[in-house]
Amino acid sequence: MHEPRTEPAISTSEIESWLGGEYPGGDAALAHDAYAVTLQEVGSEVHLRGLVEFSNRCNCDCRYCGIRKSAGTQEGGSRLQRFTLSEDEIVTTARRCVEAGYGSMTLQSGERRSASFVRFVVRVVRRIKTETRTSVLPKGLGITVCIGEQSEESYRRLFDAGAHRYLLRIETSNPDLFARLHPRCQRFDDRLEALHRLKAIGFQVGTGVMIGLPGQSLKDLAADIQFFRSIDADMIGMGPYLERSLPVGTDELDTDLVSRLSRPDRLRLSLRMIAATRLVLRDVNIAATTALQAISPHGREAGLAFGANVLMPIMTPKTRRGNYLLYHDKPCVDEDSTACVSCTVARIHGIGRPIGMNTWGDSPHFERRMRSPA
Ligand code: SAH
Secondary structure (H helix, E strand, O other): OOOOOOOOOOOHHHHHHHOOOOOOOOOHHHHHHHHHHHHHHHOOOOEEEEEEEEOOOOOOOOOOOOOOOOOEEEEHEEEEOOOOOHHHHHHHHHHHHHHHOOOOOEEEEOOOOOOHHHHHHHHHHHHHHHHOOOOOOOOOEEEEEEOOOOOOHHHHHHHOOOEEEEEOOOEEHHHHHHHHOOOOOOOOOHHHHHHHHHHHHHEEEEEEEEOOOOOOOOHHHHHHHHHHHOOOEEEEEEEEEOOOOOOOOOOOOOHHHHOOOOOOHHHHHHHHHHHHHHHHOOOOOEEEEHHHHHHHHHHHHHHOOOOOOOOOOOOOHHHOOOOOOOOOOOOOOOOOOOHHHHHHHHHHHOOOEEEEOOOOOOOOHHHHHOOOOO
């Protein structure tokens, strides 16, 4: 048994070497050390956030994404049907999260900035906060919002309505790579600015990247981890990049969007990224994301073994799941939320980890940040 590494500053080139498989003792030692830091800094409990993908309408055109504005067809050639769940449907799903013992939920959708959309989400947040109060959750469900870049005023209104966490992935911290993946009107600097805005308002801020993007180097990924540290992120959500649909078919994938890494390599790299992030950032919440499971049936459990401590079981109503396919092979599409609840519990218990039931499971990093602001 060797002691987990505790150096305060780890260099980008050292992280890069770990990502390349050169951690002393190999991947098993990397997982071991990352898990030791997990236990020490955030505990063994796995926290759950019921994920509600409440709308696939989107005004952005991220080239990799299956629900981007210009996506007309789905995998297999069927038409992508745009939807937005009603307020009541979302609140009902929130109640299901409470019944399942999840202390928190995540509201995710495509990105729209219209006043009516923001008003809608604010109303939903308010209703969830009042209608999910129980004796075990006196302040209602914890709410994470993930609806992209919004104005400062919109972020503030969401925060005032009771959302206290926000996820906004930077997607890649390399501005050139970012520019290749997005249309010119979607600017890296705007995304960065939005992250700072969220922080200033008082949200617990989560960010993350896709791993194995075409044109992405190990150095880029190592720099991503340094980026997380530089913005003092509280939560990290990242997973393998997956081509958005089969390269053949009506919605043909641009050839320059095909990753040069095999899927097993992308999974391995994603696990190393999780572990390296745990070793460098230490007390943040890290999600084992759905995309890990798109590559391997036990991808999310592997993520937990490499230092993740959050899972986001999908709670989107079954009838809508087939229209929220961000990428090829998204798992759990044919399941309903009851199946996802029992499967999630079984998976976590199967690896011997306790579940943080009926708590928000806030990022210890955030709590420390609040106690001693910079
Ligand atoms: N509109 C919201 C939510 C976007 S979808 C926002 O902008 O934050 C949530 C995440 O799915 C994205 O941030 C992206 O990292 C991930 N995603 C999208 N397409 C993907 C793909 N092809 N492979 C892997 N992850 C993808």
